[in-house]
Amino acid sequence: MAKRLLISVMTVASLSMLLFVIGFVCWKLGLGFVSGALYWLAGKIMLLAIGLLVALAAMAFLAALWRELRGYFSAEARTLRRLLSLRVRGLNAQRYWLAQTKQLRYWTGLKRKAALQANNRRHLRTLFRAINADLQAVKSQLPQPDYQHLRKALRQYHRQADIAAMLALREQLPCR
């Protein structure tokens, strides 16, 4: 159908070109009026051919659009799209579940570490007070610079939460 229409349009265009040629021949023969009339007619026919070609292209475009739209909204395509969306939904649900589980475990780990740190801080404070009391008890036995140095070091180790250093410092004290 489209082929036939195209051939028809091309025929009309050919006719127009033929009229142009005849008009040219008439002009060469000195038939000015006939030539003018033929040129006028050929121009109109060419315009008609171009118009028809544009209309044909528009029709072809609309037909293709209609075909594509019909294909897109057909039962098969809709079901296929639904299938694909279900698969994607399944994958997303799996990923979401994994991420949630990971996040839960991460937060639990953080809370556990926070509980441990709080406990460590509490006991470290107790140790610091005990060593500080021991240090105060032997203050008279130690030279003042040594005492000051040990006190400063103890505070520093406490701040740094350096248990080994605090215990080593406790070992250095004369009262044991």
Place this chain on the structure above:
Amino acid sequence: MSVIERFFNRALALLRSQRDQNLQWQLSRHQDAAQLRHERALAEQQLAAELTKRAQQLAHELAVVEARQASELAMVKIQCKQELKDYQQYLQSLDKLKDSLRQSHAHLPEAVAFTIHHHAKQLLNRMWEAGDEQEKLKVEMQLLRFMTAVHEDSQLALSDAGQQRALPEKTLAFLDAEQP
């Protein structure tokens, strides 16, 4: 009849014969074409039905998986809460153990009590963070033995009311054995 007329007549005859052949061919293939069209329509219907069935099946499977994942997530939440609670209870029981040790050994230096408590906490953390189940069980047994030693020392010190022990010997022996 002029030459042009004859030429046009021949051309028309040729065109007609071509169209006749075409028509004949179409007529001879009409039944096959109709059958093909019918089969194609049937196949399309079958495919659509199959796809619909598959989509329904998949939707059902997805609903089941989502429900299972929701319940598993709830389980993991409960498990995490329980783990945290257990850990906090372990820490509290280790604190109590330290307190009981200090009560039973009145002259126990804080540094020694701290070291014992710290070692117990290290064991607890090793047990908690062990990836392998076998390793976890091994450290758990180690922790239990250590806690038993501390408890026994406390009991022993309390029973020897007259001659109170200065140091928890079993626990310290345990610590010495643990040192690399």
